[in-house]
Amino acid sequence: xxxxxxxxxxxxxxxxxxxxxxxxxxxxxxxxxxxxxxxxxxxxxxxxxxxxxxxxxxxxxxxxxxxxxxxxxxxxxxxxxxxxxxxxxxxxxxxxxxxxxxxxxxxxxxxxxxxxxxxxxxxxxxxxxxxxxxxxxxxxxxxxxxxxxxxxxxxxxxxxxxxxxxxxxxxxxxxxxxxxxxxxxxxxxxxxxxxxxxxxxxxxxxxxxxxxxxxxxxxxxxxxxxxxxxxxxxxxxxxxxxxxxxxxxxxxxxxxxxxxxxxxxxxxxxxxxxxxxxxxxxxxxxxxxxxxxxxxxxxxxxxxxxxxxxxxxxxxxxxxxxxxxxxxxxxxxxxxxxxxxx
Amino acid sequence: xxxxxxxxxxxxxxxxxxxxxxxxxxxxxxxxxxxxxxxxxxxxxxxxxxxxxxxxxxxxxxxxxxxxxxxxxxxxxxxxxxxxxxxxxxxxxxxxxxxxxxxxxxxxxxxxxxxxxxxxxxxxxxxxxxxxxxxxxxxxxxxxxxxxxxxxxxxxxxxxxxxxxxxxxxxxxxxxxxxxxxxxxxxxxxxxxxxxxxxxxxxxxxxxxxxxxxxxxxxxxxxxxxxxxxxxxxxxxxxxxxxxxxxxxxxxxxxxxxxxxxxxxxxxxxxxxxxxxxxxxxxxxxxxxxxxxxxx
Numbered sequence: 001x002x003x004x005x006x007x008x009x010x011x012x013x014x015x016x017x018x019x020x021x022x023x024x025x026x027x028x029x030x031x032x033x034x035x036x037x038x039x040x041x042x043x044x045x046x047x048x049x050x051x052x053x054x055x056x057x058x059x060x061x062x063x064x065x066x067x068x069x070x071x072x073x074x075x076x077x078x079x080x081x082x083x084x085x086x087x088x089x090x091x092x093x094x095x096x097x098x099x100x101x102x103x104x105x106x107x108x109x110x111x112x113x114x115x116x117x118x119x120x121x122x123x124x125x126x127x128x129x130x131x132x133x134x135x136x137x138x139x140x141x142x143x144x145x146x147x148x149x150x151x152x153x154x155x156x157x158x159x160x161x162x163x164x165x166x167x168x169x170x171x172x173x174x175x176x177x178x179x180x181x182x183x184x185x186x187x188x189x190x191x192x193x194x195x196x197x198x199x200x201x202x203x204x205x206x207x208x209x210x211x212x213x214x215x216x217x218x219x220x221x222x223x224x225x226x227x228x229x230x231x232x233x234x235x236x237x238x239x240x241x242x243x244x245x246x247x248x249x250x251x252x253x254x255x256x257x258x259x260x261x262x263x264x265x266x267x268x269x270x271x272x273x274x275x276x277x278x279x280x281x282x283x284x285x286x287x288x289x290x291x292x293x294x295x296x297x298x299x300x301x302x303x304x305x306x307x308x309x310x311x312x313x314x315x316x317x318x319x320x321x322x323x324x325x326x327x328x329x330x331x332x333x334x335x336x337x338x339x340x341x342x
Numbered sequence: 343x344x345x346x347x348x349x350x351x352x353x354x355x356x357x358x359x360x361x362x363x364x365x366x367x368x369x370x371x372x373x374x375x376x377x378x379x380x381x382x383x384x385x386x387x388x389x390x391x392x393x394x395x396x397x398x399x400x401x402x403x404x405x406x407x408x409x410x411x412x413x414x415x416x417x418x419x420x421x422x423x424x425x426x427x428x429x430x431x432x433x434x435x436x437x438x439x440x441x442x443x444x445x446x447x448x449x450x451x452x453x454x455x456x457x458x459x460x461x462x463x464x465x466x467x468x469x470x471x472x473x474x475x476x477x478x479x480x481x482x483x484x485x486x487x488x489x490x491x492x493x494x495x496x497x498x499x500x501x502x503x504x505x506x507x508x509x510x511x512x513x514x515x516x517x518x519x520x521x522x523x524x525x526x527x528x529x530x531x532x533x534x535x536x537x538x539x540x541x542x543x544x545x546x547x548x549x550x551x552x553x554x555x556x557x558x559x560x561x562x563x564x565x566x567x568x569x570x571x572x573x574x575x576x577x578x579x580x581x582x583x584x585x586x587x588x589x590x591x592x593x594x595x596x597x598x599x600x601x602x603x604x605x606x607x608x609x610x611x612x613x614x615x616x617x618x619x620x621x622x623x624x625x626x627x628x629x630x631x632x633x634x635x636x637x638x
Contacts, residue, residue, distance in 0.1 A: 024517060031523035031530060039529030282581070286532045311426070311474045312583060 038290075039283075040251035041244070044210065049256045053167075053211045054340075057258065061341040063115045080109040084116045091123050097148045100124065104156050111164035114213075117157075117172040118337040124153040125179050129330050132183060154180065167204045171213055174200035175335040178221065182327055182334070194221050212249050213337065216267070219245030220334060223274050224323055227316055242274035263339060265295030269304065276319045281312045350620040351401070352410040358502040358553070359412045365498060366419050366548060369491075373423065373540070381476070385433045386422030393418030393437035400445050413457075414441055420458040420548050424541060425465055426476040436465040436473065449598035456555040456594055458548070463591045466584055475541060475584055488538035495547035504551035507563040511550060512537075514571025522579050545586050557600040558609055566600070569593055 012020075049055040067085050087102030103120040110116055128149050144150070157173040174197045181193035201218040204211055222242035238244075250267050253259050259267075272287030285308065292304045303322070310318045327334065353360050374383060397414035401407040418437040425436055440461025444453045447460075465473040499505040519533035527533070536542045550556065550570065557566050570589050577585035604610070 024520070027517065027520040027524060031520040031533075034526060035523040035529040035533075037530050039532065282583075283528065283532060286535055289535070290531075309426075311471075313471060 038250075038254075040254070041248050043248075043251050043255045047210055047252065047255060049258075051208075051210055052252045052256055053213050054253070054256050054259065057260070057341045060115055064119075064338060064341060067115060067119055078110075080106045080113065080116060083109070084119055088119060088123060091127070096127050097146075100127075100148060100152070107156070107160060108163075111160050112166050112168040114168055114171075114337055115341075117168065121153050121157075121172060121176055121179060122333070122336055122338075124149065125183070125330075125333060125335075128152075128183055167208050167211055167214065170200050170204045171211075171217065174198075174204070174214070174217055175337070178217070178335045179333065182330065185328065194225060197221055210248070210252055212252055213340070215245045215249045215252075216270075217335075219243075219249065219274065220270065223270065223277060224327055226320060227277055239278050240274075243271060243278055246271040246274050260342070261295045262297050262300065262342070265291040265297065265300055266339060268294055269300065272307070273319055273323065276307075276310075276315050279316070281315055284315070346406040347621045348406050348408070350408045350410075352618050352620075353412045354618045357412070359416060361498060361501065362548065363412055363416050363419075365494070366416060370419060370423060381423060381426075382430075385427075385430050386419065388430050389422035389425070389433040389437045390415060390418045392434040393421070393441045396438050396441045397444075400441070404445060413444075416548065417441065417458040417461070420544055421461050421465075424458075424462055424475055424544055425473055427465075427469075427473045429472055432465060432469055432473045435469070436461040439464045449601070452554065452601075454555060454594055454597040454601075456549055456552050456590060459587055459590050459594065463584070463587050466587070475587070485538060488543075491543050491547075492537075495543060498547060499551055502551060502553065504553065504556070504563070506560050507556055507567045508546055508551055510564040510567025511546060511571055514568040515574065518571050518575025518578070522575060525579070527579060542586070545590075550590060555594055555597060557597070558604045559607075562600055562604065566593065 063081065066081060067088060069085070083102050084106035087099045087106060090096075090099030090102060093099075100120070100123065103116070103123060106116050107113070107120050128145060131145060131149065153176045154173070157169065157176050161169040161173050177193045177197035177200070181190040181197075184190070184193075198218055198221050201214045201221070204214040205218065208214070219242050222237050222245065225237065246267065250271055253264065253267060268287050268291035272284045272291060275281075275287060276284035288304050288307050292301060295301070306322065307319075370381075370386065374381065394411040394414045397411040398409050401409035401411075417440050421436050421440060422433060425433060427433065440457040443455050443460040444457050447453055447455055462475065466475060496505065496508065499508045515537070516534065519530075522528070523530055523533045550567070557563050570586070570593055573589035573592060574585045577588055582588065
């Protein structure tokens, strides 16, 4: 280069520098106030873990472990838990009907107990799934479930909700409808089951708008609905219905803190999926990145890697295929609440 | 008309491209082994092979030069890292376009489009649905790696005398990001997060500082960096993907105007490459110096 243009100094007066820095700081303050770090919705001041349904997760984990423990380790356990543990043990021994009766009895004694309710629902889920798989293997035309499984867990949980109306009993019933649609993935069952579930969860959220399990359940319901179909018997959900619920879950989780890394990553992944479905791929990838940073769970990381390979214009189709695969993963059903305390 | 002498043109030891080529190669190796680049080595090889071969061919055919294709290597390696496609032909075509742009799109005796930027923009525009830019998440989410790359990149920019341009771009990007968030577009993590990605780092430290495709004066380079940031910010606000690449492409199209302005002030930048030219036959003797081989 001729001359000294390349080495020429661009001189700024101290006043200009100070004014420039002040302007950038003001802009940063405005940006922080307007969008925050993660563009999450506001959380009510003074929110408690109990209001959010996130209190005592460690305690719930301990109770779940006791429930799974072999018989004879039940010293100091309350009678409902002891009965539920007996019921689960009976189911494992192959005495399904007697086992479920005991679990129902335990649930009647403690209807708001999420651990017992979840154990009951999951026991019924796995029994029905095993029975359906056996029938399919035998190629029997009549797929009628045995009477003790046929209307369960919906019938028991409906009765429980009538007798003990609470957010926990309504939540279990809403999740039971999702269990139904997972086992019977035909559209004529999926659609009404999803509608029923969303209605119940909306009912919970109308009186308890920060109850995280219900927000998560409703968000997942919206997320798993096919984007290009309108569910029969329901109005089309808003495009951002899933991301609104899931973003509020994440915001509440961040405020309360203390959630296990896998739960944090699961929520971030679901929120990324919701943004992908909404047609915001940039946001989706950012949340998948956050999920990737939050957990070292290999299965979760693998599913995030798959997502990073998607192009923008194929994202919706690939996501729906991925979600359908996840919904049909009956080994670890989406509705298993133990993800909260595991 | 006398026949042009046959020349061998190779980078000298002080050629800034050498350091960039080494850094980029190391980066690619680390990316393939530790940093989750998730690229197919075969596709990278296709991009590099096709581009280097065309560069050598055109240099020989048009300038009677036997070229060590260091520029083409840098250009096409960037393309191999940045483009994502399941079709290997995309990599070859993008590389060929990028090298061809150096020879075919010229103002006076110099090209004005950044070759790798040209190849990428052409690929994502003309092969839409087949070619895309890899998502900027290739560090495996490790902010320490991003910080290290940023520090090394800035040190390299100081050495190649393009720190002014890169700092202007980074500052402009930050201000535009803050502005976008203040106007209601997302949160700070989403606006500033791309700063830590591989796509951004490659654009910042390999693409925009290319001395042959930015203005020759310090003041103009600062304006250049700020203009890229401003245009990129507007495109991002409009949710246009690949905004950085489009912004640089649009500005490169008017680069000849910047050069004319500089020329009017009596400033003409010498060829920044430090090449070694060996005249094989038909010329007086071997020459060593800046740009004497007129490496394309």
